[in-house]
Amino acid sequence: MGRRMWGVVKTLLPPASYPPFSNMDTSKYKALYLQEAGEHVAGIEQGLLALEKNLADSATVDALFRHYHSIKGMSASMGYVPIQKLAHAQEDLLDNIRSKKLSPAPGITNTLFECLDAMKGLIRKVEEDSPLGDDVAPFAAKIKAVMEAASSAPEGGASTLPPQAKEAAVAQPSAPAGIASTADLKLSHVMKVEGRVFDELLSCVGDLVMALSSFKTLTQMSRSVEFKDGIHTLGKAIAALHGNILSARMLPISDLTEGLPRVIRDISQRSGKEVSLKIEGAELKLDRAILEGLGSPLVHIIRNAVDHGIESMAEREKAGKPREGTIIIKAYRRRERVIIEVSDDGKGINVEKIKKKAIAAGIAEGKVSSMTDKEAWMLVCLPGVTSADTVTDTSGRGVGMDVVKGVIDGLGGFLEIESAPGAGTRIILELPLTTAIIKTLLVAVKDEIFLLPLARIERVIEVSCDSISSGVYKYGDADVPVVPLGAALGMSEGPDRDKYTLIIVETKNMSSRAPRLNHSGTSLSGEGTESPEASGRTALRVDAFGDEIDAYVKPLLPPIAKLWGVSGITVMGDGRAVFLVDVGQITSNAVK
Amino acid sequence: MSKTVLIADDLPFFRVALKDILMKGGYEVVGEATNGVEAVEKAKSLLPDIIILDVVMPVKTGLDAAKEIRLLRLQAKVVMCSSLGNEAIVDEALKSGACAYILKPLNEQTVLSTLERL
Structure with missing residues (x-):
């Protein structure tokens, strides 16, 4: 063991041409790099916010330094030279703060935030496989400028010193092991799954629910007890599946x-x-x-x-x-x-x-x-x-x-x-809380059927046409505006009828919750009152109403994404596509 | 029999990279640590032939871990590994009981030739 072994390098950074990983395949490490760099960027953001508010203790500053240091080291290994340079410049600045040569003045934290944004942009480029460019010099210059400005101040340190070797002992909980050690090969209990997998699962359950509802119609016609039992069991299983998927999506x-x-x-x-x-x-x-x-x-x-x-x-x-x-x-x-x-x-x-x-x-x-x-x-x-x-x-x-x-x-x-x-x-x-499967009421206008969200419906009443005068229905003590659903959705009026069905819905967007803000402006708490006033109701006029159904409502996609008055579509068991009425939109127009 | 190695680095990225290099060179990685305290504990329990320590680690730095390991009088040879490469740190590493210093970014040939010469 001799001194000849020592590859003492006087410059902090290896030359830019230093071969990253030499003969190794760097693409293998890219995913690991992106994941870890993302974690360090998040850590830096938190640390800088604390630094700016003067809430950073020495442990926070040390952690910040390590985050920069980690990004620098990994970027160097991957050959991402601009990121490495940028991280190095920031690490330098942090090291000066750490050794109390600089105090984190607003100008300094602002510069660090700007550099962080630039660094995030570069990491995004790595993710997108686009060229990194080499335009980090302005940021490095900016950092140099704030360091020089600060060090020319009376209490500032004399010159930029090399990073300190000795690090203060850092009181911090031990870092979680990123990968299992060879002595202890275990899979994590937590699994990372792409969000779209759950979207697809939910969509499948939606199809099951709709298929089930057509079977349910059949059970009314069937006399077979086994068939009815089977459908009941199937229904319970689908409901449980739906519940589990929904909770996984939370x-x-x-x-x-x-x-x-x-x-x-x-x-x-x-x-x-x-x-x-x-x-x-x-x-x-x-x-x-x-x-x-x-x-x-x-x-x-x-x-x-x-x-x-x-x-x-x-x-x-x-x-x-x-x-x-x-x-x-x-x-x-x-x-x-x-x-x-x-x-x-x-x-x-x-x-x-x-x-x-x-x-x-x-x-x-x-x-x-x-x-x-x-x-x-x-x-x-x-x-x-x-x-x-x-x-x-x-x-x-x-x-x-x-x-x-x-x-x-x-x-x-x-x-x-x-x-x-x-x-x-x-x-x-x-x-x-959840989306997708909602309880709805089937309503009919002429030959068309629509779904209304049950949660918005207060009451369903059958009335004779005389009880509606000049577009208003007397509901209890209140005058409720009547909106013909068909006309609101742009359908032509059918022949007049003797009887109509009125669906009384809450129109919360114009509802009345008294302000409970107090004048100190600090305790802005308190729950809203529950009952909407009379003006908070509208009666939707339809020709008839049908069953309550659990509908798997899919969002509208282009080209019908902006269809007025409806907010979703569902496919019924018999294959018919039915729109879910956007009660809020229809009634807000009535109020206007 | 292949030599056993303990790796200490807080970044999974470098642990994976180093492990790949070592396995290629015929070494057996017997343990990994994510900070200086873990490194000292695993050095005691695993008794590896070689311990590779990163300098900048949370809880306890690689330099402090090296000093503790030296006091344990283990057979293991300690190698420091860092992207910090100024003389002051290298000198301190030497005083702390390290017998080689590998500069990051990791280079397969440099790592393997350094370990061969131990």
């Missing part, structure tokens, strides 16, 4: 919200505001299709809250509020639904301004001026109406809340708005 809300701190940071920084985010109930699980659909609406709502809800720091101080605005996302269960509330403690929606904008957008003035506050808040969900004074590059163009509402409706949910002047705004999303 993901915690945190899967969606973990990217939000970064989103908030970026938006609030651009608008020069300080905003903190609190999330409650993120462990609640939702079907992945619903969770997936919720992504952009949630970001949009939060952008609106930061850009237009939360005031500037000066305004907040003047109003006696803390300088830092707060956004609270609260998720909780209400029976078979999940409620997600997004509250801010900003200035609330200015009802007068909204009304003016609605009139400018072409809504009848008489209608607008007679609106209650709660009806007026919902106006922000109409195309072209915005509560914003200014258009920023993220929100305020008047497109957005209408799209958000459309997406939530499409997911089978409701959107409601509550606002209190000076105290804040709360957007309430009520969503089904």
